[in-house]
Amino acid sequence: MSLKDLISPFYVWQRAFEKPYTQKHPIQERPGAPRYRGFHVNVLEECVGCGTCETICQNHAIDMVQVEGLEPKPGDSGLRPKFDYGRCCWCALCVDICTTRSLRMSNHYAWITEDPTDFNFIAGADNMSWNGEEYGYRRDDDYHLLRGERVKMEMLAPEEGLKSFEEVMKGYTEEQAKDEADRCVECGLCVATCPAHMSIPDYIKTVREGDYEKGLRILYETNPFSSTCGRICTHRCEEVCPVGHQGEPLAIRWLKRAIVDRVPRERYREILGDEVVENGKQVAIVGAGPGGLSAAYYLRRQGYGVTVFEAQARAGGMLRYGVPSYRLPDNQLDKDIEYIRSLGVEVRFNTCIGREVQFAELIDDYDAVFMAIGLNVPSSLRVKGEDHPRVLSGLQVLDDVASDKNPGVGKNVAVIGGGNVAMDAARVSRRMGANVTVLYRRRIADMPADPEEIHESQAEGCTFVTQAIPVEIKDADNPDQVTIVWGEAEMVADEKGGRPRPVLQEDRMHEETYDCIISAIGQGGSLDFIPGDYRDQIEFKWGKFVPGDYQQTALQKLFVGGDIANNTADAISAIEDGHHAARGIHKFLTGELVA
Amino acid sequence: MIYAKRRKRMSTQEHNAPIDLESGKYVKIWQGPQHPGITGNMALELVLNGDEVVDCKTHVGYLHRGFEKLMERRTFIQNFPIVCRIAVPEPTFNEYLYAAAVEELAGIESPQRAQWLRTLNLELMRLASYLMWLGGIGASFGQATIYQWTVTHRDYVLDLFEEMTGARVYHMYIVPGGVRAGLPEGFEDRARAVLDGVERLLNEIEKVLFKNVVFKARAKGLGIISKEMVDPYGIVGPNARAAGFTRDLRRDEPYLVYDQLDFDVVTGTESDAYARAKVRHQEMREGIRMMRQILEQMPTDGPFQAKMPNVLHWEVPAGETYVKAECTRGEYGYYLVTDGSQYLRRVHVRGPSYTHAIAVMEKLAVGTNIADIAGLMVSLHTYPPEIER
Known part of the structure; x- marks a missing residue:
């Protein structure tokens, strides 16, 4: 011990005059750091x-x-x-x-x-004292608990794709599928949005776990067209996937495909365990498209005898004749259809209601009828000269290609329209060696076609001319060609708050000559085969059926669904209509449902 | 009550006769579980002869919150907000060890920048923890002014934590895969200013505490840990270094970026409360030296988070690992067992307080003056929550 040790502690006095650190709360407020985790x-x-x-x-x-x-x-x-x-x-x-x-x-x-x-x-709804004040903690831009990037799927290069009708999207490998499935947050917003309310998070989980058989069982609970939907579904689920806010939504459609691609068709029956015990009742289904065959599948599983009437030579409806095989190869569509038929569903091809079989016969001979005849009458362009022989309908072109016929589009093609049929017609024409110009009256962002389809059409070399309104179609100098007159359009905001309207600019007209014009601006239905006395009992609107609960019409035995009875007009809605109608028919025939 | 059996185990030379509490010669008192002289919630059951402690029995269990069990019921990401609570004044070491263990089992490597940020975070934590401790050792020998000073400066360090991590005490900054954010703008300069302030404070404390006749008189010779005791009793960290052992995981088995930093392992010779305080005092200077290097050398851009699986259904492959780091009290370890599911199969947290506050304390207390028990306890630097987990 030294004298120094006695004196040294008195050094504390030096600090007596320092400014204290303590704050006089609440007189003085000290804001938290910008990153502070407050409330x-x-x-x-x-x-x-x-x-x-x-x-x-x-x-x-x-x-x-x-x-x-x-x-x-x-x-x-x-x-x-x-x-x-x-x-x-x-x-x-x-x-x-x-x-x-x-x-x-x-x-x-x-x-x-x-x-x-x-x-x-x-938070945000109740009136808290900190509402509207400065923000504190937010997730750092470079910090992620969820992955925003989708796992890329291998696809045919556009120049390769143009050479054939080979499927463009190659599907996920097992590893890729697991990686993609891992991004799911299992919120279920997709389930609520999917027209068929498929158990999406559940089947995505099976992909993660590699249990494809369980996945298939989950898929078939709501959708017997899983191979098809795994390729060409309009995937509204993906539009609402919240992971999309961080980048891209989950590739839900492709994960569905990942399951189906890994289960061989021969094992379906064993995995799904579908046993048919005949219950003696007979149901007629009109139209072997996704709607009709879905109803057939779910009815057959419950033991109904099912007869499907199909006007065409092959089953599939619009999936067969409206979707080109580079998007949906025939064998994949067949995989779905064959399984449904393997349960004992009878399909009568080349049988048209009103021609080979009368509507009244169906109503009289069967316990119930489900009608899903689709839309197959192309909408009119409503311009002068549209009946020109070089004006083809998009549906006809796709139909010809699907039936191995040459639609004869020529070397220079104009496609009018912005929906999926227009995109498909354009891409099919490209594959047949034509230069394609797509004319659409609004902007690309307004096109009803899938963004992927638009993107792939552009990648394959289709030229897009937007805000172009067809005005007249007339003979060209060469009798094998056709001339179209179209005018530029300005987008004008709708006063009623609807989407902007294109308005023709009369001073900016163009005249162009093509080998053919493909009109693909939508399609309507034809219900002429229904006799007048039945017709009076059924409700129609805009040329379509208006179904009630369980897709039933006022003509109690008649259930309707698919494009001819809904406004969404896509495969998945038709599938749900078919499933829903099957439930309705079962309830109707067991006396649970009284219209 | 006869304490002969315990006494025998303790083998203290001074007390050969059995302690007979009925004899009127002894007084039994409890220090804790609520007592300012106890570092957290634990109790010392002391038997006194006059003012001399003749027997000490430690009691823990007042803080048991079952962290290890709780962690088995939470997913890997959900655990990081829990672990920080295992050692209240030093959450960051828990965060780091948990993250490092999970990363090892999951085969994830955190990016370089994250490693620098983690090191900075750990060293800041060490500084904050030592500042609190330094106040504690002063206060337990009647020098409460020291406590006011150091806690003030600790708050300046907490300001840095608030800026960097978003919280002052439970930072929840180090997560499996990396850290949650980089440094905010201008942080380096503010950090340097705080470090300069702490350094000035340390100089002042040198004069006021270490050259203080009272502190010297009371702390010197108090609670001497002999060299022979160190290994059998599992004594680590500054308590071992004050006994002359140059052991420091940061140098011996470098983790994070410690191998890129220049620092000395501080040791003492006397191995008493004074020497332990001196070692920690000097280690703070070394820590400041390290942090200045980190602020100078650390990369300012690049990722601070590894590519991670979706944390909502993150399954870690089956395995087990033990990871360790040098916390302020010595080797701090996490033992993790996974079974390939989304949950931990088992976790065991091993902090140095386990031995320091129980076996070592029971031994050193005997023969000590009751007035110095608080100082002795603080000089061992123990945290009851990490004993109980």
């Missing part, structure tokens, strides 16, 4: 209610609840996270995983309330 904030309009925050919360501090006055948009569950601050540990995993990044935090340190129920609140 939860949710931007209700951006949130889609996927519930991933609820799933990841390790404290069960989040409940997804309904919010009063919140009108859910399509692809929105309408639920919003409700926080329990008695459980929360402010780890912000919910913020990190939020698919839309609508969930954030304020940068407040403290919040005092005398009502303990206040600690249970819906």
